[in-house]
Amino acid sequence: MSLSAIIVMIVSIIALWGVASYALIVSMRQEERKLALLQSQDDFEPYSPRAFRDLEQWLAQHSDSEHAPEVREWQQAQRQSLQRNPQRFYEWSHADDDARGAS
DSSP states (O other): OOHHHHHHHHHHHHHHHHHHHHHHHHHHHHHHHHHHHHHHHSOOOSSOHHHHHHHHHHHHHOTTSTTHHHHHHHHHHHHHHHHHOSSOSSOOTTTHHHHHHOO
16 A cells, blocks of 8 residues: 555544544534523523524415424424523524514
């Protein structure tokens, strides 16, 4: 095996472990933040702003679906969580008013 092949393999292994370690650290920090929110206020919003918008779009397109009542319940749970909890897990700076006011 040539020296360049060995170097490529070593660099690839280091890069793989580096990316995996970074992803693990980011995930663990997010989970710590969720746990802190659960400990301090017993709840946090179940959906991200993007997921909430996706639910709204789906409901607008499929308002007569058999799943529409369930999606409406999910939306209501999200709105209640946003009103009930002062601390948020997701960044709602631009979507906050839309989620609260679209009752």
